[in-house]
Amino acid sequence: MTANKQSELACWIALQRVPGIGPVTYHKLLQQYGSPQYILNNPNQLSGFNEKLVENLRHPDWQQVEQDLLWLEQDDRYILTIDDERYPVLLKEISDPPPLLYVQGEVSLLNDWQLAIVGSRNPSASGRNTAYDFAHYLADGGLVVTSGLAMGIDAAAHKGALSCGKTIAVVATGLDRVYPAKHRQLAHDIVKNGVIVSEFPLGTSPKPELFPRRNRIISGLSLGTLVVEAALKSGSLITARMAMEQSREVFAIPGSIHNPLSRGCHQLIRDGAKLVETAQDILEELGALAGLKPQVIQTEEEIESTHEKDGDYQVLLNHLGYDPIAIDRLIENTGLTADAVSSMLLLLELEGEVESLPGGRYVRTGS
Template sequence: MIANKHSELACWIALQRVPGIGPVTYQKLLQQYGNPQYILNNPGQITGFNDELVEKLRHPDWQQVEQDLLWLEQDNRYILTIEDERYPSLLKEITDPPCLLYVQGDVSLLNDWQLAIVGSRNPSPSGRNTAYDFAHYLAEGGLVVTSGLAMGIDAAAHKGALSKGKTIAVVATGLDRVYPAQHRQLAYDIVENGAMVSEFPLGTSPRPELFPRRNRIISGLSLGTLVVEAALKSGSLITARMAIEQSREVFAIPGSIHNPLSRGCHQLIRDGAKLVETAQDIIEELGALAGIKTPHEDTKDKTESTHEKDGDYQVLLNHLGFDPVAIDSLIENTGLTADAVSSMLLLLELEGEVESLPGSRYIRTGS
């Protein structure tokens, strides 16, 4: 431990683990005293902070720091200080960036262009499918999809992105824990094909007050935030508000006026969020900045073969012509459920095979 005690990274970790030091206090200490080594080696010189905090600076938990450094010895594990060149540049721009980031997976993704996708933990089947399809399409276009590993929309977004590209999960626990526990396999898949990120030290358990802090990182890493479904009082709206405060784009998908999970999105749209009906809307907004490509732009036949073997898609396409057809008629004529038809129409529209018209009507595009 003696060798590690005076190392630069050990001091960064030790300072974070001092009780009472959050990101704002940490930043204030750095601004006044330069670096963690000086702060921990000269606690008697620290002024402007309460006596209790200064006393705690005299007794860092070096034993725990040693355990943190042992965790770091495994492959694809990183602890980034805010001064590390690999620290995500967009996140550094927010008013209260975390001074340390724990990362497991592909650390280079943190500086790739990202879109956050968030929403309800208990979405409708249609909302879940929408999140999956948008993430699938956008990841195929080159965006990294970032979310919070929660149940519902978050999980659907991660899975959709993994089907075609990369995803980042920002969590409100230490990276030695998975919350919710049902997402252990999903977390493993994300580490293998993306990255897990947390500002919280190892051993941190999920607590309600940690999730808003997690949310500012989700939006802070991203060019914009897409809200799929959200109630009026929800963590997703907190993420969207933080994105606005960080001068990032906010997108929202409208829904039925009878669905309480649409009300949060409608409120965001009233407040100035960009109304989104297709993933192309997001690509047009962010594409020039992020260099996003439209999937299948050079392979028009690819979408046709994608659904060639799927009987339900063929049934739906057989009932679509070049004259507008109402979605209610499609549901009645195909015998498919409303959620299934809505989901398939969304994916077909994303891939350019159908076009939506006013009044919930659709036509085939001929592509």
């Protein structure tokens, strides 16, 4: 980075760190006065802003800015201003895009086609498996999976995407912190095979009011948002509603009427979200828009061929007929573990080969 560019970036960072300046005020200042350099060099020329803010502008924290620039010196670390050509195009379209993005990992992924997957921090086992399998299937189909590094559905989506593709984690802290702390290894894996991004400066600790702000970035980066499981009052619904406001697609997976974590998805569907039963539904909806290659969507023959190569899948398919059979009977008849049978049934259902029926029963659907 040249000295001039570094000086410009230092001013962008310094302006963000001035107390009282959020994204809206930052953009208002830029629209009226053009550049962070001018604003910081001429605080007395500003009009329409309160005196406390003007006073804060007279005393930027240049020492902290120097530390921020030192953070940049390690590989695969970036601070993007909204004027940077690498700044994600879709995010720039929302009403209040972050003036700055702190990035660690594969920065070019920010402009790849993305699908956000969000949901409960305390999902059911089925919900967690669904998030993982959808993310795996969609990442294998050419989409980057974006989520928030939270417990539950977010983590399952990141892991599913990492199993065969790329993922983006949008966090509500500075990039020098990992929250929750137990996701430190997951965050490390994402940096190696994806990217972590935040609008918040280094040193920012997790606070409840920061997570809704983070959510608009998750939806803003993405072509659409998929909600897997969500209660009626949850951050996932905030993300989905932000996606709607941003004119992005919203998808929701229905569930049992007896499951409280299905109620948020059902409400979204009533509000106009697209009901999703298979990951294929999403690829077909977004494929043309994103320019995904047709061959990434597996044909039934390819799926069947894949299963034939997997002995456990073939054993399960041999015991599945066109008459309903209970999952307990399948476990008994195949000799496979309950976890293995549940996981394989879910994947077969996502691929349209198996249909689930009330009472934990399953039937084959193909010929």
